[in-house]
Amino acid sequence: xxxxxxxxxxxxxxxxxxxxxxxxxxxxxxxxxxxxxxxxxxxxxxxxxxxxxxxxxxxxxxxxxxxxxxxxxxxxxxxxxxxxxxxxxxxxxxxxxxxxxxxxxxxxxxxxxxxxxxxxxxxxxxxxxxxxxxxxxxxxxxxxxxxxxxxxxxxxxxxxxxxxxxxxxxxxxxxxxxxxxxxxxxxxxxxxxxxxxxxxxxxxxxxxxxxxxxxxxxxxxxxxxxxxxxxxxxxxxxxxxxxxxx
Numbered sequence: 001x002x003x004x005x006x007x008x009x010x011x012x013x014x015x016x017x018x019x020x021x022x023x024x025x026x027x028x029x030x031x032x033x034x035x036x037x038x039x040x041x042x043x044x045x046x047x048x049x050x051x052x053x054x055x056x057x058x059x060x061x062x063x064x065x066x067x068x069x070x071x072x073x074x075x076x077x078x079x080x081x082x083x084x085x086x087x088x089x090x091x092x093x094x095x096x097x098x099x100x101x102x103x104x105x106x107x108x109x110x111x112x113x114x115x116x117x118x119x120x121x122x123x124x125x126x127x128x129x130x131x132x133x134x135x136x137x138x139x140x141x142x143x144x145x146x147x148x149x150x151x152x153x154x155x156x157x158x159x160x161x162x163x164x165x166x167x168x169x170x171x172x173x174x175x176x177x178x179x180x181x182x183x184x185x186x187x188x189x190x191x192x193x194x195x196x197x198x199x200x201x202x203x204x205x206x207x208x209x210x211x212x213x214x215x216x217x218x219x220x221x222x223x224x225x226x227x228x229x230x231x232x233x234x235x236x237x238x239x240x241x242x243x244x245x246x
Contacts, residue, residue, distance in 0.1 A: 043122040047104035048145045049134045055124035056131060061149065067117040078125050086113050088144060090127055091234035096141030103148055106138065121149045183215055191218045202229070216245050
């Protein structure tokens with residue numbers, strides 16, 4: 001033993017002996033090991049006024065890799081978020097659209113699908129009052145704070161230019177229509193369709209009634225009708241009926 005610390009060791013032994021005599025050591029509590037883990041900020045480059053990552057939900061670039069459009073990717077991924085005509089809304093806010101902030105700039109509520117998903121680093125969804133208040137009147141309907149990649153991301157290519165928003169116009173697109181035979185044109189071929197009518201935009205009158213007209217197929221049997229809808233308050237309705245064709 002080093003003579004320089006011999007006195008210290010003797011004093012330590014005497015100290016613990018005294019604690020043992022008084023029974024203090026028996027009341028000692030052994031603490032469990034504590035691991036401190038720091039999480040990486042998923043939105044380190046964000047222009048979120050609350051601070052990057054301080055949001056009700058954060059969608060990262062990894063979650064957007066297979067998305068053709070941001071509308072399709074966000075649909076059903078964030079609770080309480082819905083789209084009408086490509087414009088995002090929160091169910092609790094009715095007709096007030098969400099504000100879209102792209103790299104700190106308000107680009108309009110209908111701009112979402114003009115942003116290529118491959119250019120996006122994070123999307124922060126701000127729904128609760130403690131996150132939207134700092135944006136004033138622009139936070140009335142909630143916000144989508146979108147940050148584009150600035151290098152070092154998945155692609156490794158910087159697409160960020162301060163003060164400039166990249167606009168990618170969509171080409172001409174003809175929406176798909178549900179096929180229905182033209183019965184005013186003579187045709188001797190049998191109508192053997194399994195789905196005879198589909199309409200995604202049925203709006204009832206003020207009394208809740210609506211009239212739909214369609215032709216049944218040539219197959220006799222039991223037909224099943226499924227009605228599904230949602231009102232402006234987010235209430236979901238569904239009903240199933242059957243009828244016989246002889």
